Amino acid sequence: MHITDRLIEAIEAQNNPTVAGLDTRLEYIPEAFAKTFAPDGVWRFANAAEAILAYNLKLLEALRGLVPAVKVQVAYYEMYGVEGMRAFAETLRAAREMGFVTMADVKRNDIGATAQAYAMAYMGKTPMVEESAFSADYVTVNPYLGSDGIKPFLALCGEHGIFVLVKTSNPSSGELQDVAFGDGQTICERVGQLVSAWGSDIIGSHGYSAVGAVVGATYPEHGAALRKALPHTFFLVPGYGAQGATAAQLAGCFDSQGRGAIVNASRSLLLAWQKQNTQDFAQAAAQEALAMRTALREALKA
């Protein structure tokens, strides 16, 4: 099944365009839960990764049926070494088995031959071994190297998809992305056009391509302009919550039917237990996810 059709249908089944970002780090885990993995208080990569995986599994159980998709940010797993990468793989596997649409947020990029290795690692099978290393439904990629760094991923798009960085949510994203070329077009507009062209042959039955774009919620005018310019490009929208964007600010990333985007929340879910002053992090995340769903629904009605 076309991955973006699957994503759109999962969003509509739950009436919730939210992706839960599992940017889990040891510091985010309540002490009572964490200390079962380090009874002597000593953290090594192995027990840290174990605690993080266990935390993720609890969170996935709590978010099942409430949030259609899960995004796993690999940086927070690479930080815990080889054992962290095992927790990353196991988190993706568990999320897939529980029916979530999965996204590996890896922002990979390289020249063609090397991009091919990344594409196989996250979307395909490794030659000779014929197994999947870190399989995810979607992978994020960085466009700085141009088309031939993207093509190996495109070749595997259809049942899998990619989100290409177009306009990122961070404060300095405009340093390069907003600068105008001689013809007045900005880099992020130019990249948006490329993304649309790369995905033009892989459009699903709901009108959206398997090649999507990352568009930060923290820049509402960019979101609305890109939405208009790229009618077949699905948006992954980071920046909600901890990064400062509100539901109203990101409504422009959606189309007139309330489709076309999925909004990521990471820290606001992972740290909901602190805000709610409870040790039950899974229940707290579910409550926060419910509040976010309500906020998004209201913003999309308006």
Next chain:
Amino acid sequence: MHITDRLIEAIEAQNNPTVAGLDTRLEYIPEAFAKTFAPDGVWRFANAAEAILAYNLKLLEALRGLVPAVKVQVAYYEMYGVEGMRAFAETLRAAREMGFVTMADVKRNDIGATAQAYAMAYMGKTPMVEESAFSADYVTVNPYLGSDGIKPFLALCGEHGIFVLVKTSNPSSGELQDVAFGDGQTICERVGQLVSAWGSDIIGSHGYSAVGAVVGATYPEHGAALRKALPHTFFLVPGYGAQGATAAQLAGCFDSQGRGAIVNASRSLLLAWQKQNTQDFAQAAAQEALAMRTALREALKA
């Protein structure tokens, strides 16, 4: 010790501005050597990673004293899953212990908080665990997100360094990197300026910063222009050999004293055994490295 001072002195001690790129994949390993790891002919991630690590160790032994630095391209290890990442970590560790300057070619990039996690993974220590996940002397990074995605790496520069993608070696690199802004400057020139500014406080006693640039050998005019514009920025130069660039073409990346750049060779070393029609891949790589050293020395004299 300042990492770029260390790199420059290692290059001069061996009179060889070459970095050996260990982009190893199972298909590159001669059958006779590979089959000791899969006597039944069945490849899984575990024995594939074991074979790749063993191959790398033999290569490192052969290149010791001949090549001052080693670059490990993580894509080819991620492809073999968690076990591949273990081979990646072990290869970096072995190279460091053998005295090579090490480079993790990971092209990581993200918003500040996440870039911080990557920086700790490759250049620092992971909080609470207080160990290094995948420590390397240099890390490659992608600038598309602007300054706040780079700052966490800068904070760890000095004994460690980074190479920021400026002008990449692939055919489509110009799609974004060569487009001119309204003021006539191209993106790669603008990024070059940023790189120079990011590194201006971390210049070593030989005049080069710990913040370097990736400049592809396949674009000689860009290399020469960037060399002139960025007198304190050390260049990591890919594209020699298998990607088509010759020693003469990349001479412009060096300064008038023959310093300021290091040239990567990956496939030409890894597959030298095929060209030389031998199973002794380590000896073949050493011979190829010698030929490359001679070619570079002659190009730099001219």
